[in-house]
Every structure is written in structure tokens, then in C-alpha cells.
Ligand code: SF4
């Protein structure tokens with residue numbers, strides 16, 4: 001969904017922030033998490049795990065909103081986010097990107 | 106944006122820290138499913154849904170048949186039964202009837218549930234047995250290398266259909282509804298939250314409930330039909346699925362390149378097999 | 394209505410089929426999943442009437458694969474369960490008899506044998522499923538099978554089958570036949586407190602300590618039921634003691650050996666036979682089920698002509714009392730096997746006699762009983 005205007009309480013909205021954990025050896029490098037993270041937090045790393053797959057890394061972890069989508073979409077129980085804080089922001093409401101909608105067709 | 110100094114910033118953790126670890130047999134991970142297979146995604150949705158229902162873990166039993174999906178029973182840290190090919194439903198029938206405190210879930214694949222187990226599926230629906238059937242449909246027999254199955258779309262190739270499959274496939278929601286199921290939904294493995302919500306909604310209900318999950322099988326089905334990776338299939342679902350709650354199930358056929366109608370097709374109540382046992386028979390005997 | 398209706402203590406005139414159902418009731422059966430098939434249908438019919446009286450469940454399944462699976466599921470749900478079948482239905486149950494054996498599930502399967510192969514003789518007797526009982530499901534395993542020869546005995550044996558199932562954590566077969574199933578005779582049902590019933594051997598271990606296939610010297614694992622917090626996983630795949638699949642030659646060796654040993658090591662406790670006129674016997678008639686009744690008359694006829702003949706009536710057919718045959722083979726002249734087939738248990742007798750005595754078979758294709766005179770002739774021939 002795209003807001004057509006700024007919500008009235010946008011300047012007091014709490015923005016959740018998450019930390020990403022990767023169970024490196026369990027990942028099979030399918031890139032579901034990378035593709036569907038609504039905040040583009042993840043990329044597949046250049047490193048190999050023992051099974052020869054490239055597990056994801058959080059290249060923009062500061063953008064993670066702890067939405068849990070990576071955990072839900074990962075077929076291998078290899079990634080999850082933990083809510084670390086709900087920081088206040090005066091910026092514009094974090095918009096759901098096209099990708100969020102893509103993942104939630 | 107420039108790349109930060111690689112993985113050092115991402116926390117690498119052990120498997121038992123995963124939030125779903127309590128409901129999984131982590132000693133059996135990593136699972137046998139291929140990279141990009143959607144089975145694991147459906148399973149995360151199931152675990153989340155189960156947690157959200159608040160049903161105690163020891164009051165849920167999972168029964169599977171044979172096949173890639175049949176391995177679900179072995180990964181869930183619940184009372185779980187991996188039976189013979191197609192026979193999950195009758196095994197679960199005995200289990201559920203003998204132990205009414207249990208929520209019994211049959212979690213299996215399309216070939217298992219509607220080919221070799223098809224007779225059990227329709228009759229259990231007819232009886233409105235208290236079972237939640239989660240049917241993962243990937244249009245093929247994955248574990249044995251991609252043979253044609255009861256849901257293989259017309260013209261799709263399979264190892265036993267090298268010229269394309271030309272027997273008309275089952276439309277699972279239509280089959281379930283025609284047979285008497287009381288809750289019928291279909292989602293793709295890309296509809297994680299909706300799938301999870303359906304599971305959460307269906308888990309505590311009574312009667313015969315069916316949730317079909319359209320799921321990528323990159324190794325067997327996709328390879329034979331040049332459909333690409335698991336991710337390509339997820340994108341395909343994104344582009345080709347339509348959500349239509351209450352849709353006429355007759356419109357829910359799946360063609361090789363056509364639309365996939367998703368949603369909750371049916372959610373009704375009618376007396377279950379157990380209702381008949383506990384009410385009707387008991388009344389007759391009590392009245393003697 | 395309630396448990397007071399469970400045991401119909403008293404003297405009754407019952408068909409074998411009805412006596413079988415009453416045996417199941419008396420043994421504590423709570424669940425019957427079945428599919429009608431002649432000549433076993435009357436067992437299902439009576440259970441459909443009787444089980445609801447005690448709060449149990451009868452369900453008519455869609456086929457025999459479903460029936461067999463439903464009783465396995467019910468057993469893991471915590472109930473004593475049974476099914477019955479005949480002819481082609483027995484073939485269809487073979488798939489999941491194997492599952493029951495590999496999951497080590499206590500349950501009871503009754504086969505009221507009719508003439509085969511295929512649809513064969515739906516309403517007439519046969520005993521040609523005896524080898525199928527032992528070998529009919531694929532793979533290597535041991536079973537327990539009983540062969541009652543009267544309505545009273547099918548009542549008693551059904552209770553015994555439930556007890557053995559619990560004692561050895563395995564499916565037990567009652568291999569009766571149409572003649573016994575359909576004959577009406579006096580059946581005495583004892584008072585409830587005189588029935589000796591074996592309760593399920595539930596583990597006392599706590600979740601986390603219990604492994605579903607762990608066992609001691611006796612090879613018999615303890616049982617749990619779903620819903621008690623043990624979070625068991627059990628599979629028809631070759632598995633380890635935890636129940637986890639283990640696709641290896643080592644796991645296969647452990648599991649199959651264990652399944653065989655569980656019965657073989659305990660067979661002297663399991664096996665029951667009836668010995669008639671055996672003290673001076675030079676010829677031994679081996680028979681079971683309905684055939685044993687005719688064989689008894691054949692033996693009496695032969696005795697009148699002076700032949701020292703006795704009978705070993707098999708009450709337990711599987712495990713086979715090989716040690717008894719071996720021991721007898723050392724001292725008797727001949728064995729005469731009487732059964733309604735062209736030689737099934739006769740092969741087993743011959744195998745254990747191992748050339749030490751003569752072996753005869755009085756065959757019969759089924760559909761009728763032997764003539765006692767034919768049996769007497771065979772005995773006289775064997776005594777020569
Ligand atoms: S929790 Fe959400 S925002 Fe954070 S990495 Fe995962 S998918 Fe992206």
C-alpha cells in the first residue's frame with residue numbers, strides 16, 4: 001500500500017529496528033530472503049558455507065524493520081530477525097516498498 | 106551504497122537459536138529438501154500458525170504419507186507419524202478418533218493425498234472427519250524424480266510423460282468441496298502470511314479442512330519444464346496468482362501457464378463424524 | 394450404557410464371527426475400523442452394534458488399506474483396536490500389516506479365511522492364507538498368528554490375541570476360517586473378573602528419556618500414546634531406537650534382527666499347542682483350525698484299526714513350533730499334515746523334520762472339509 005499523503009502522526013511514529021541472525025550452515029542459498037526483504041537489507045555473500053551455498057549477509061542492517069518476512073520465507077530455517085529497539089523518527093513513515101507487496105500478493 | 110565489510114557484521118548463529126527451534130527436530134537439520142524448494146516455507150508458516158493458536162504442543166499430532174512432503178512429520182518436534190504411501194488420512198482417522206484431545210494434522214503431498222490416497226481423501230471429507238489436511242501441490246512426484254502425478258497440468262512434461270501429460274488433473278479445492286470438506290483454502294508458498302493465517306484459522310476448527318499449498322519443486326517439476334529456479338517460480342506465482350475468496354472452485358483449475366486462483370473457497374460448519382457418535386448414537390442408546 | 398455392557402457373561406449360542414466380536418469386546422477393544430467382506434462381515438456388524446454401547450467407535454472405512462491403518466492410528470491414540478477381513482481383503486491389508494510390524498503397534502487382525510485365489514469362494518472355507526500371514530507383506534519379519542477351531546475358541550483366542558499384542562507390542566493375527574466363523578455353538582463368556590487381560594505396557598520414563606524402540610534383553614519396547622508429551626516420531630522407514638529414519642545397512646540389520654528376535658526369543662512363551670494321544674504316537678497328525686476337527690475324527694478312525702497315531706494341534710501357528718517338530722522327528726515314524734490348501738504348514742513341518750521321518754500331506758482345495766476317511770487312510774499309509 002502506498003500512502004497518498006503523510007499520515008498525521010508521522011512525526012511520532014515508532015520505527016521498529018531489527019538485528020539479523022543467520023544460521024550459516026543451514027542456508028541453501030535460494031535467495032528468497034534477499035529477493036523479498038522489503039527493505040533490501042540482505043545480499044548473498046561471496047563466502048561459501050560447508051555445503052557450498054552462499055548464505056545471506058545483512059548489508060544494510062540499519063534498515064531492517066524486523067518484519068520477520070525473511071524468517072517466514074526461508075525454507076531452511078536459516079535466518080531470523082530480532083527486534084532490538086523501536087526508535088522514534090521524525091522522518092516520513094517507513095513506506096512499504098513495492099517488494100513488500102510483491103511478497104504479499 | 107558501498108558494501109560494508111562483508112559478513113562480519115551479520116551475526117552467525119547456531120541452529121538451536123532459531124525462534125522455531127522448539128518445534129523442530131533440530132538434530133535432523135538441515136533437512137533433505139532441495140535449495141529453493143517451497144516445502145520449508147510452508148512449514149515455517151505452519152509453525153508460526155501453530156504458535157499463534159496457542160494450542161499446546163503436546164496436543165497436536167502430525168501424520169504424513171510418503172514423498173518429499175511426507176518428510177514433514179519427521180522434522181516437526183511434535184508427536185509425528187510417517188506412514189505408508191497415501192495412508193496418512195486413515196492412520197490419522199484412528200488417531201483422532203481414539204484421542205479426541207488431539208488436533209490431528211495430515212501433512213502430505215499431492216501424489217500421496219489425491220492419487221494413491223485419493224480414496225481416503227474423498228471418504229474422509231464425506232465423513233467430515235476432524236482432520237486438517239495440508240496438501241502441498243508441486244505438480245509432480247519430487248522424491249522419485251519427477252513423474253507425472255494427479256495434479257500435473259495438461260502438457261507439462263514429467264519423467265513418465267515425456268510427450269507432456271495428457272490426463273486431466275485434479276483441481277484439489279473442487280475435489281475437496283465436492284467430497285464434503287468444510288474448510289477449503291489455497292495459497293502459494295509466496296503467500297506466507299495469508300497461508301499462515303489460513304492455517305491459524307483452520308487449526309482449531311472441527312471437521313475436514315483442506316489447505317492446498319502451491320509450491321515450487323525446482324529440482325523435478327521446474328527442471329523438466331524449464332521453469333527455472335525456486336525463486337523464478339515464486340516470481341511466477343507473484344505474477345500469476347489471483348486472490349478470490351469464495352471463488353467457485355470450478356474456476357480453480359491450474360493450467361501450465363494460466364492463473365492460480367487462491368483464497369478461502371469455503372468455510373462452513375456441518376456435523377462431523379464425531380458429532381454423530383457422541384450425539385446421535387449416544388441419544389439412541391440412552392433412550393433405550 | 395457403559396462399561397457394564399462390555400462383557401456379556403453367561404452361556405450363549407453364537408456364530409464364530411459373533412464370538413470373535415465378543416472376544417474383542419471382552420478384551421477391551423475400543424476401536425474397530427473395517428470393510429465388509431464375506432465371511433467376516435458379521436464380526437464388523439456386531440462390533441458396529443456393540444462398541445457404541447461402551448463408548449468405543451466403529452467406523453466402516455473405504456477399503457482394507459484404510460481399515461488396517463485406522464487401527465494402527467487408534468492404537469497410537471491409546472486405544473485397543475482391531476479389524477477383520479477375508480480373502481482379497483487380507484491381501485489388501487498386507488501393506489499396512491507391515492507398517493504395524495515395523496512401528497511395533499499392538500493391534501489385532503482377524504482373517505476369516507475363504508477359498509482363493511482372487512475372489513475365489515466368498516462363502517466357503519479355506520486355509521490357504523497361512524503362508525501369506527507369515528510372508529505376505531514385503532520384507533522380513535515375524536508374526537504371531539493363532540488358529541481357533543470353534544466359536545468358543547475364537548472368543549478365547551481373540552482375547553489371547555489382544556494380550557499377545559500388548560505383551561509383544563506387535564499386531565497379532567487370528568487366522569480362522571469360514572467354517573468356524575459361520576458355525577453356531579455354545580460359547581461361555583466368563584465373568585469379567587475372571588478374564589485375564591494384559592494392559593498396555595506404558596513406559597514410566599519421562600519425555601526426553603523415552604525412546605520408542607529402545608528395549609532390553611526381551612526385545613520388547615515400551616509404549617506411549619500420542620498427546621502425552623513424548624513428542625515421538627515413528628516411521629515406516631528403517632529407523633533407529635529413537636524412531637528416526639536411518640537408511641543404512643547397519644540400521645537395517647539392527648531393526649530387522651530386533652523384529653525377528655522379539656518373537657523368536659520369546660517363542661516358547663508364545664506358542665501354545667494341544668497334544669492328543671501323543672504318549673505312544675508313532676504317527677503325528679499336524680493340523681489347526683477347522684481341519685483339526687476333521688483330523689481328530691480321522692485319527693480316531695485310524696486308532697480303531699490299531700495305528701498308534703496322535704495329534705499336534707497348532708493353536709499358535711506363527712511363530713511355528715519348530716522345536717517341537719524337531720524333537721518329535723527324532724522318535725516318530727511319520728507326520729501327516731491336514732489343512733485346507735495344497736501344502737503350506739506341511740512345508741514348514743517338512744522343513745523341520747529334515748528327512749528324519751516321513752511327511753505326508755492330506756491336501757484340500759477348500760470349499761468343503763476333508764473326509765475323515767481320507768485322513769484315516771493317509772494315517773494308515775504313513776504308519777506302514
Ligand atoms: S526482518 Fe524484514 S526487513 Fe529485516 S531483513 Fe528480514 S525481511 Fe528484511
Ligand code: SF4
Nearest residue numbers: 027028030031033074
Ligand atoms: S531464504 Fe534461507 S536458505 Fe534461502 S538464501 Fe535466505 S537464508 Fe539462505
Ligand code: SF4
Nearest residue numbers: 138139142173247322
Ligand atoms: S525434489 Fe522437488 S519437492 Fe522434493 S525436495 Fe526437491 S524441490 Fe522439493
